[in-house]
Amino acid sequence: MDLEILLNDLEQLGIKHDEVQSKRSKKYLNITRDTGEFLAVLIKATNAKTVLEIGTSNGYSTLWLASSLPDDGHVFTIENNSCKIDEASENFRKAGLDSKITQLDGDVVDLLAELPQNIDFIFLDADRSQYLAIAEQLFSLLREGGLLVCDNAVSHKEELEGFNAWIANQSNLSTSLVPVGKGELLVYKA
Template identity: 50%
Template sequence: MVLKGVLEELEKLGKENDASEEQKDRKYLNITRDTGEFLAVLIKANAATQVLEIGTSNGYSTLWIAAALPTDGHITTVEISSSKVIQAKDNFKRASLSHKITVVQAGAADYLEQANYQFDLVFLDSDRSSYIQLADQIVSLVRPGGLLVCDNAVSHAGELEEFIDFVNSTGEFTIATVPVGKGEFVACKNA
């Protein structure tokens, strides 16, 4: 299967690149394989068809999500780095999943400012320090019954504490932190 080969290649590339690259913005900082599997289960269990991802990198997580979506499913993924957008689009094409993916080259704040559509699942894996400033917009984009998932909830718990507290304080979500990969904060919006 083509997808499996692309995913394995990106896992290897990510580990090698991140171990040797000094500059944070040049690292891929991809999710772990078990996080990809976890996202796939969440998508299928929630019958998600519309997903928003903030933080594409080279498209590793996007491929996991796109592959789990049904035939009519779609993911919009937002990435600010032009070089990573180019790499991601190439990876989507090689995995034969481009038809399910819209790539938006923009900063998260710029995209969220104009977004007016609710998603079945919103996946956050970008600049964690910006989440709290964008919290109102992020929460509003999750449809009732939908999921908000945030990577690095265990590995960078301190950086996410204020954002997680905000989501919990809305009273609109049932929340859990799941020790998969680097830790996943999962919030299900009340229907």
């Protein structure tokens, strides 16, 4: 299936689905299209080859990430909702990008130890209450010169206060808050 058609279909599905779904755990909570476009440009601009995504949902954001990588690039994506994992897997297959994506099923705290070191790019879009607990592990996986992007940095600013304070206390990290989508916090590791 044509990637642009699939992305458009998933964008509309996500909006319609989340409008009628009352249970948060069943919502897709997809990124906005402008966030997807922004991530795609960042992947290309940073020459990223290895990407870690935390929070796959139905794979909408993963498709933006994977399609922006060079041929030898790869995305590791973590999700703990088995229904969403199955749906994402089907979307990756439809897009013809399944060979560039490794899905990891389970709790992020348990799975981080299984990932390769020197990741180029991390996209963080999951349970914000865990971010502070995994901050040290995340940044130890990120290579020097790598970039972490945290979604919902404006829309859920209060939930990220502890995580942001931890980042501010790290001498090797510098940040920029970009008003795209629901707010993207960019964290560069020197």
